[in-house]
Amino acid sequence: MFAEASPKTFELLQRLQQFFDLHIYPNEARHHREMNAFRHQGNAWQVSPLVEELKPLARAAGLWNMFLPHEYQGIPGISNLDYAPLCELMGRVSWSGEVFNCSAPDTGNMETIERYGTSDQKSQWLDPLLAGEMRSGFLMTEPAVASSDATNIQCTIERDGDEYVINGRKWFSSGAGNPNCKIFIVMGKTDTNAPLHGQQSMVLVPRDLPGVSVLRHLSVFGYDDAPHGHMEVLLDNVRVPVENILLGEGRGFEIAQGRLGPGRIHHCMRSIGAAERALEMMCDRLRARIAFGRPLAEQSVWHERIAESRCLIDQARLLTLNAAHKMDTLGNKAARAEIAMIKVVAPNMACRVVDWAIQAHGAAGVSQDFWLAEAYAHQRTVRIVDGPDEVHRNAIAKLELAKSATRIKTL
Numbered sequence: 001m002f003a004e005a006s007p008k009t010f011e012l013l014q015r016l017q018q019f020f021d022l023h024i025y026p027n028e029a030r031h032h033r034e035m036n037a038f039r040h041q042g043n044a045w046q047v048s049p050l051v052e053e054l055k056p057l058a059r060a061a062g063l064w065n066m067f068l069p070h071e072y073q074g075i076p077g078i079s080n081l082d083y084a085p086l087c088e089l090m091g092r093v094s095w096s097g098e099v100f101n102c103s104a105p106d107t108g109n110m111e112t113i114e115r116y117g118t119s120d121q122k123s124q125w126l127d128p129l130l131a132g133e134m135r136s137g138f139l140m141t142e143p144a145v146a147s148s149d150a151t152n153i154q155c156t157i158e159r160d161g162d163e164y165v166i167n168g169r170k171w172f173s174s175g176a177g178n179p180n181c182k183i184f185i186v187m188g189k190t191d192t193n194a195p196l197h198g199q200q201s202m203v204l205v206p207r208d209l210p211g212v213s214v215l216r217h218l219s220v221f222g223y224d225d226a227p228h229g230h231m232e233v234l235l236d237n238v239r240v241p242v243e244n245i246l247l248g249e250g251r252g253f254e255i256a257q258g259r260l261g262p263g264r265i266h267h268c269m270r271s272i273g274a275a276e277r278a279l280e281m282m283c284d285r286l287r288a289r290i291a292f293g294r295p296l297a298e299q300s301v302w303h304e305r306i307a308e309s310r311c312l313i314d315q316a317r318l319l320t321l322n323a324a325h326k327m328d329t330l331g332n333k334a335a336r337a338e339i340a341m342i343k344v345v346a347p348n349m350a351c352r353v354v355d356w357a358i359q360a361h362g363a364a365g366v367s368q369d370f371w372l373a374e375a376y377a378h379q380r381t382v383r384i385v386d387g388p389d390e391v392h393r394n395a396i397a398k399l400e401l402a403k404s405a406t407r408i409k410t411l
Helices: 007-040 049-060 080-090 106-116 119-130 252-288 300-330 336-366 372-382 389-410
Strands: 135-139 156-160 163-174 181-189 200-206 212-217 230-241
Touching: 007 049, 007 080, 080 252, 080 300, 106 119, 106 135, 106 181, 106 200, 106 252, 119 135, 119 181, 135 230, 163 181, 163 200, 181 252, 200 230, 200 252, 252 300, 252 336, 252 372, 300 336, 336 372, 336 389
Parallel strands: 135 181, 156 181
Antiparallel strands: 135 163, 156 163, 163 230, 181 200, 212 230
């Protein structure tokens, strides 16, 4: 059912692949040099000149804002199923998404504002984001509590006349390091006396407001992921107009579920792309290296790993496409089991394939000379972002047990 891309996707994928061959792959070394130069200057949080050069080319090629699920002001929408192979390709080069205005957390934030925002919120924040004129951050996780349970969040959003006053400390706030980041979506509690899942709200917070302090960047396995980064942010008596609330008080948990579903499947699509590239690198290395008198590619242990990698990648892809199809046809809520399953399967699969690729490269695989160490760090992190494995396994198990209970009642 999902083996062949739709004609629309096939045409977009052909153009995107050509763009990668002409502009992305040949410039990977340049991007690496640019960011390293910024680090050596003492400030990694600068916009890549290369990325800014490529953005107009991507727009001219019609490869811009390809992620939107619904048509918006003339920008065509695309289904999750159609977006999957495009997002997979972008997963092969970690910085490529921004070239096409398809990078996290902006895609999730734009979808959130498009889906839940007012017309004024859309004109003020969504339109500039879609135009690539600014970047955004998403502030949910907190250092003081287990944020995998969103009901633990301690950040407060208190009404004071025509304003909300926000106090809290967030961290691993992705996107907040980018100098073009202008807006945060912040999750906090507006009513601690409401039912457990009705206490949270989401509010739009301009980055330049008094009381907003980006305290530090947080490394991920030693990588800074500049320029977007993962930052610790202090919100100290930050005041925003009440009009900045998204959807209304007490709707934050609902918004989170609507936002994180697409975000999770996008992560999984990118993980599959990373795994595909790792498998290619593994095979190329094994064919090129001689050990104990014969190519590594002729040794049976590597046959096992290559075959297992292909099986794992294709299984994860089909599971992801099935989740995308269900999201498109029945909605995110109906697809919650499938989304949870792919969020467990895809990054674990990618970690395993990348790990084998590192092993095939020997010591070089963990060095800066190859992409694999960075890829492993990122894929291992994906097992935590947007909910750790344990949370998703728990959700899957509960749904299965509910099925069992229903069967028993009908006997």
